[in-house]
Amino acid sequence: MSKSTPTPSAAIDAWARLQRASGAVLARVETRLKTDGFPPLGWYDVLLELSRAEDRTLRPVEIEKRMLLAQYNVSRLLDRLAAAGYIEKLKSPEDGRGVSVRLTSEGEALLKAMWPCYQAAVEAEFTNLLEPGDAETLWNVLGRLVR
Amino acid sequence: MSKSTPTPSAAIDAWARLQRASGAVLARVETRLKTDGFPPLGWYDVLLELSRAEDRTLRPVEIEKRMLLAQYNVSRLLDRLAAAGYIEKLKSPEDGRGVSVRLTSEGEALLKAMWPCYQAAVEAEFTNLLEPGDAETLWNVLGRLVR
DNA sequence: TCAAGATTGATGCACTTGCATAAATTTTCT
DNA sequence: AGAAAATTTATGCAAGTGCATCAATCTTGA
Incomplete structure (x- = not known):
């Protein structure tokens, strides 16, 4: 039984570092x-979610689940995206309560324009700091946390 | 040279999962x-930083560095903590511009009161989801990101 | 069928964060 | 010493987030 669980302090240290590292790297990329x-x-x-979706369209509730955001945050984020012309809100055909959100061509253009910058940022602030195999290791270990 | 760098998509996937996992676990603990x-x-x-510091006292600029927070966020967070009585602000003796922030006994009491809840939360939402060795692995890999 | 309950999405209000900038020192450099 | 630059902290204002709650619709089940 002595090795069935990590040392408490090792786990807490890993927790602290997880928060610190992900926050720091995210801030640099942003x-x-x-x-x-x-x-x-x-x-x-x-x-990106919309571009991958059937007909480039999703319900807000779907976006909420995929992005792990609170409902009211999705609602307002979509407001901003619609106001900027990157998406459009349509009445949902199958559900009278709901809305459908569709990617516009401006939204698609923004997505394409952002990608090189985003990719370069992740590479510089994340990928280049890792050693071979680290990405796979992270992916595997962190997979246990996302359920 | 073929293996000197991870596959781009493996790195991007690891990046995405890092953000998602750390955000999700943080939200659950909070x-x-x-x-x-x-x-x-x-x-x-x-x-916690104050409790570990010499004389339970730190300068705001030190807290800023240790917590990787923006200066104005530290300033206001300290305002709230002081208003709640958990810290006290003193004129810095060595630097006329600065402030010194000291943990009060109420602050120490809060720290002690929070710890069991915090510890249990990290254990339930993080530690218990890991397998043996994962904590050390994470700590090592993530260490490359914190510089 | 139809009332009770669940789901979807929006919004008012308070609080927090980001940005730009100010004010008071301290440090550096000539 | 004295001017210029850097550091430390605070703050007004705009923007984003969290909470509670509402209105509309869909689903369930008696």
Whole structure:
């Protein structure tokens, strides 16, 4: 039984470092996007989800689940994206309560324009700091946390 | 040279999962703290730093560096902590511009009161999901990201 | 069928964060 | 010493987030 569980302090240290590292790297990546005049990563994530979706359209509740955001945050994020013309809100045909959100061509253009910057930022602030095999290791270990 | 760098997609996937996993686990831990009537984790972190510091006192600029927070966020977080009585602000003796922030006995009491909840939350939402060795693995890999 | 309950999405209000900038020193450099 | 630059902290204002709650619709089940 002595090895069935990590040392408490090792686990707490890993927890602390997880929060610190992910926060620091995220901040650096966001800074690069902003420096290049792009909107925050959350905008990119929504547009990316839409671009992958059937008919480039999703319900807000789907976006909420995929992005792990609170309902009211999704609602307002979509407001901002719609106001900027990157998505459009349509009445949902199958559900009278709901809305459908569709990627516009401007949204698709933004997605394409952001990608090189985003990719370069992740590479510089994340990928290049790792050693071979680290990405796979992280992916595996962190997979246990996402359920 | 073929193996000197991870596959781009493996790195991007690891990046995405890092953000998702750390965000999700953080949210769950914060929820537990709030459910038990405690303030956010940021408050705990400040109090913990102070409790470890010489004379339980730090300059705001030190807290800023240790917690990787923006200067104005530190300034206001300390305002809230002082208003709640958990710290006190003193004129810095060595630097006329600066302030010194000292943990009060109420702050120390809060720190002690939060710890069991915090520890249990991390254990339930993080530690228990890991397998033996994962904590050390994470700590090592993530160490490359914190510089 | 139809009332009770669950789901979807929006919104008012308070609080927090980000940005730009100010004010008071301290440090550096000539 | 004295001017210029850097550091430390605070703050007004705009924007984003969390909470509670509402209105509309869909689903369930007697």
